[in-house]
Amino acid sequence: MDGRELCGATFLSCQWNGSDPYFGWVHFHTMKALSLAVATFFAMIARGQADQLDPTFAGVGYMVTPLPQFGEECANAVTAQQDHKILVAGFNLDWEDPRALLIRYTADGMLDGSFADGGVWSAPTIINNGLNAVIAGPGGAITAFGTNGSGNIYMVRFTGDGVLDNSFGNGGELSIDLGGQEGPSCAIKTTDGGFMLSGVRDSTGFLLKLAFDGSIDGSFGQNGIAFSSCSAPCGYRKVIRDLQGNYVACGTVFPSPDLRNVLVERFAQNGTPDPGFGAGGLVELPFNGLATGATDVYAHAD
Numbered sequence: 260m261d262g263r264e265l266c267g268a269t270f271l272s273c274q275w276n277g278s279d280p281y282f283g284w285v286h287f288h289t290m291k292a293l294s295l296a297v298a299t300f301f302a303m304i305a306r307g308q309a310d311q312l313d314p315t316f317a318g319v320g321y322m323v324t325p326l327p328q329f330g331e332e333c334a335n336a337v338t339a340q341q342d343h344k345i346l347v348a349g350f351n352l353d354w355e356d357p358r359a360l361l362i363r364y365t366a367d368g369m370l371d372g373s374f375a376d377g378g379v380w381s382a383p384t385i386i387n388n389g390l391n392a393v394i395a396g397p398g399g400a401i402t403a404f405g406t407n408g409s410g411n412i413y414m415v416r417f418t419g420d421g422v423l424d425n426s427f428g429n430g431g432e433l434s435i436d437l438g439g440q441e442g443p444s445c446a447i448k449t450t451d452g453g454f455m456l457s458g459v460r461d462s463t464g465f466l467l468k469l470a471f472d473g474s475i476d477g478s479f480g481q482n483g484i485a486f487s488s489c490s491a492p493c494g495y496r497k498v499i500r501d502l503q504g505n506y507v508a509c510g511t512v513f514p515s516p517d518l519r520n521v522l523v524e525r526f527a528q529n530g531t532p533d534p535g536f537g538a539g540g541l542v543e544l545p546f547n548g549l550a551t552g553a554t555d556v557y558a559h560a561d
Contacts, residue, residue, distance in 0.1 A: 350389020
């Protein structure tokens, strides 16, 4: 299975039994609630057929999960475990009791009752943020990333059987303070078994390299952190590792209060800006005065 963690993007590609399904999340907005939904699509390009809902998933190809105990909910990220179970990370929209949410589904789209509380785990968080990324790791370990109530990076880890991993952080939870108000928008695996996070700290985009145990990897950037070289306020939405081992981050730069431009930056493996990319590692793309920004990035083989 070729699984890619998605952070606020729409689809996760996997290769199962010769087909190419995509897990994604969509929002269904009713008069009562905004509910989490997970959908599976089969891309049968070889047969010349258009994408269609997979009826083997929840019977109709999508699953809407109302969680009335949390009010309204939104999904930010999705990934699949080796056993094909699906993890969805997000948050609720209750201004009085904001919660980070992590939900696990079985491969056929049902809530996995063996995970947390009936398939759903929650914790207090900062309003309208919650968990923005989730990674399925070795031995069934599940690590999710978000922002805590103090505005710092928050990590939570579960064992493969769906309980908090007491060997990680403080009872399975860990907070990282980078000296400001920071929030991760995306997390990917690194080749050494750790994590690379992208996000924003005090109006500046950042990359943060962590070891698997959540400690900061000081070999990257300056004490584990690489900040955007953009002179204007900016933030990263997504980070990937290209085929040469560089880290490419994309997001939005705000050159003026009423203007937004696309931002792309490339860093070497050690966290220094890549001088062979753009202007000192940075590319800013204005689009005729339109308010724009990048939410995803992909590296071609060439």
